Structure formats: C-alpha cells, structure tokens
Amino acid sequence: MRQTRFAEAQIIGMIKEQEAGMPTAEVCRKQSLSTSSIRV
16 A cells, blocks of 8 residues: 555645645645646
C-alpha cells in the first residue's frame, strides 16, 4: 500500500483552506506542492 506524504488531517485542512477562498497556488506554496497535484 502506498504511503502518503501528508496525514489525513493535513489534507482536509488544505481542502478547507481552498474552499474558504485561498487561491490554489497559495495553498500549494504553503505545503510545498506543485499546482498540478491539486485537481480543481
């Protein structure tokens, strides 16, 4: 089974930040992700 880099709580937090209006690019920058990792 593949291990994820982030805990479930961290992923939920990122989604909630994006839903609250934070730009996807900013969420990715905070977590050191590429913008292509998050599908909108």
